[in-house]
Amino acid sequence: MKRLRETQLLGVGVMALLLGLVAAPTAQAAPAEAATGTAASECSGSWDGKTYWAKSPSGSNGGGYARTYWNSSTKRNCAKFWSSPYDGLASNIKLYLHDESGDYAADPPPEHPVNYHYYAGPLYTWFDATNECIHLSGSLVRSGVTYTLSTPDIRCG
Numbered sequence: 001m002k003r004l005r006e007t008q009l010l011g012v013g014v015m016a017l018l019l020g021l022v023a024a025p026t027a028q029a030a031p032a033e034a035a036t037g038t039a040a041s042e043c044s045g046s047w048d049g050k051t052y053w054a055k056s057p058s059g060s061n062g063g064g065y066a067r068t069y070w071n072s073s074t075k076r077n078c079a080k081f082w083s084s085p086y087d088g089l090a091s092n093i094k095l096y097l098h099d100e101s102g103d104y105a106a107d108p109p110p111e112h113p114v115n116y117h118y119y120a121g122p123l124y125t126w127f128d129a130t131n132e133c134i135h136l137s138g139s140l141v142r143s144g145v146t147y148t149l150s151t152p153d154i155r156c157g
Contacts, residue, residue, distance in 0.1 A: 042122040043078035045071030048155070054081075054140060054147035063147030064090060064140045066121075068155055075128040077155050080121035081138050088117045095120035095138040095149070099127065131157040 047069050053061035066081040079097050083090035093116040098104045105123045108114040125134060133153035140147050 043069040043080055044074070045069040045076075045078060050154075052136060052149065052151045052154075054138070054149040056145055056147055063142045063145070064093065064149065066095065066136050066138065066149055066151070068134070068136070070129075070155060075130050077125045077129045077134055078122045079134075079136055080119060080123075081136070081140075081149060082119045083117070083140055083142065086118065090117055090140045090142045091115055093117070093120045093138070093140040095123055096136065097123040097125065098135050098137065099125065100133050100153075129155065 047067055050067070052066045052068075054064045054066075056062055062084070064081055064083045066079055069078045070076075071078065077097070079095065081093060081095040083093060095107050096104050097106075105126065107120045107123050108116065120138065125132075133156040135153050136149060136151045138149040140149075
């Protein structure tokens with residue numbers, strides 16, 4: 001599954017580049033939903049009200065947070081990881097969405113590294129996620145400090 005998923009992401013990324021749909025990393029716009037706290041427009045479905053904070057090396061919350069959304073119509077989860085504060089001063093924001101078998105989706109994809117400053121995602125499950133757990137991991141750098149995101153199994157049904 002990993003090889004197929006990465007190939008699919010590669011194809012989508014190449015097509016987006018050819019069509020001019022990908023902005024330069026430094027031009028990543030600040031979307032309104034993170035500033036207002038409303039649901040991510042790119043993630044359809046409902047937010048469960050939980051926020052997963054990235055941790056500093058000392059273990060304190062900060063640097064950024066992730067949220068997940070469930071779409072009962074499509075049976076898919078969606079995740080997004082924002083810097084906090086939302087000021088564009090974070091760098092190298094990365095998000096991984098893992099399924100129970102260890103397969104994952106990544107933003108930015110490893111074969112197309114991008115230096116995100118505001119957020120990573122949205123990432124969607126590529127399977128019917130009803131009664132299936134996912135977990136998130138990721139990282140970002142702020143003022144030279146690397147903050148790490150790691151959740152337990154979440155959205156398990």
